[in-house]
Amino acid sequence: MGRTIAIANQKGGVGKSTTAINLSACLAEMGKKVLAIDIDPQGNTTSGLGIEKDDVENTVYELLLGDSSIQECIIPLEFDNLSLIPSNVNLAGAEIELIDVEGKEYVLRNAVDEVREEYDFIIIDCPPSLNMLTINAMTTADSVLVPIQCEYYALEGLSQLMHTIDLVQDRLNASLEIEGVVFTMYDARRNLSLQVVENVKNSLNQNIYKTIIPRNVRLAEAPSYGLPINYYDSKSTGAESYRLLAEEVIHKGDESWQ
Numbered sequence: 001m002g003r004t005i006a007i008a009n010q011k012g013g014v015g016k017s018t019t020a021i022n023l024s025a026c027l028a029e030m031g032k033k034v035l036a037i038d039i040d041p042q043g044n045t046t047s048g049l050g051i052e053k054d055d056v057e058n059t060v061y062e063l064l065l066g067d068s069s070i071q072e073c074i075i076p077l078e079f080d081n082l083s084l085i086p087s088n089v090n091l092a093g094a095e096i097e098l099i100d101v102e103g104k105e106y107v108l109r110n111a112v113d114e115v116r117e118e119y120d121f122i123i124i125d126c127p128p129s130l131n132m133l134t135i136n137a138m139t140t141a142d143s144v145l146v147p148i149q150c151e152y153y154a155l156e157g158l159s160q161l162m163h164t165i166d167l168v169q170d171r172l173n174a175s176l177e178i179e180g181v182v183f184t185m186y187d188a189r190r191n192l193s194l195q196v197v198e199n200v201k202n203s204l205n206q207n208i209y210k211t212i213i214p215r216n217v218r219l220a221e222a223p224s225y226g227l228p229i230n231y232y233d234s235k236s237t238g239a240e241s242y243r244l245l246a247e248e249v250i251h252k253g254d255e256s257w258q
C-alpha cells in the first residue's frame with residue numbers, strides 16, 4: 001500500500017518545499033510512482049517542478065471547492081513517475097470559502113482517496129501556518145515529516161506543531177504518525193549547525209532521519225530552472241543527500257536496513 005506524507009512546519013523558510021520537490025523526485029527516480037500535492041498558495045513546489053503556476057486552470061483550490069475532479073487536477077510531469085497537483089495564489093482565499101463547508105477538514109482526503117491506490121507515495125507540501133490547509137494535509141496523510149532548519153530558534157514553534165498533530169490524531173485522523181524530523185541547510189563549517197542538531201536530538205523524542213541535508217547552492221538554484229535537483233545537477237551534494245533521504249523514507253520501518 002502507498003504512503004501519504006505531509007511535509008509540515010509552520011515556521012517559514014525551513015526547507016519544506018525544497019524537501020517536497022526533491023524527495024518526490026528522488027523517490028520517483030527510484031522507480032516509485034509519486035504524486036506531489038502543493039497545498040501552499042505560494043506555489044513553490046508547483047514552480048519548482050517546472051509548472052507555470054499562473055497558467056494552470058485546475059489547481060488544489062478548484063479541487064477543495066469541488067469545482068474540479070482530482071483527475072482533472074493531476075498534471076503528469078516530464079520527470080519519470082512524477083505527477084503534480086498544482087497550487088497558486090488563488091488558494092489563499094480557500095480557507096474563508098471553506099468555513100461553511102461541512103466536513104471541511106476532510107475535503108482533500110476525500111478527493112485523494114479516489115486515486116490513492118495508484119501511487120506508491122503522495123507527498124504534500126504544506127504552507128507555513130497551522131491553518132485549515134495544513135489540517136487538510138494532516139487528515140489526508142499517514143504521517144508528517146518535519147524539516148528543521150539548522151539555525152537559532154530551530155525549536156521555536158515545534159511544540160505548537162506537535163500539539164496540532166496531537167489534536168489531529170485525537171479528533172480527525174487517529175492513524176496519523178510522525179514520520180520524523182529531517183535537518184536541512186546544515187553548514188558543516190558552522191558550529192551552530194552541529195549545536196542545533198545535538199540540541200534537537202536531546203529535546204525531541206522523535207524519529208530523526210540519519211540523512212542531514214546540507215546547505216548547497218545547487219538546491220537553491222534548481223527551482224528557478226523548474227527542475228528538481230536530480231535533474232538540475234545529479235552529482236551535487238544536494239542531489240546525493242535527497243537520494244539518501246528517499247532511501248531512508250522507503251526503508252523506514254525495515255529493521256534490517258542500515
Ligand SMILES: Nc1ncnc2c1ncn2[C@@H]1O[C@H](COP(=O)(O)OP(=O)(O)OP(=O)(O)O)[C@@H](O)[C@H]1O
Pocket residue numbers: 011012013014015016017018019040042044126127128184185186213214215216217219220221223
Ligand atoms: N539545503 C539547502 N541549501 C541551500 N538552500 C536551501 C536549502 N534548502 C532550502 N533552501 C533555500 O531556502 C529557501 C527556503 O526554502 P523552502 O522554500 O524550501 O522553505 P519552505 O519551508 O518551503 O518555505 P515557506 O515556509 O515559505 O513555504 C529557498 O530559497 C530555498 O531555495
Ligand SMILES: [Mg+2]
Pocket residue numbers: 016017018040042044125126
Ligand atoms: Mg514552501
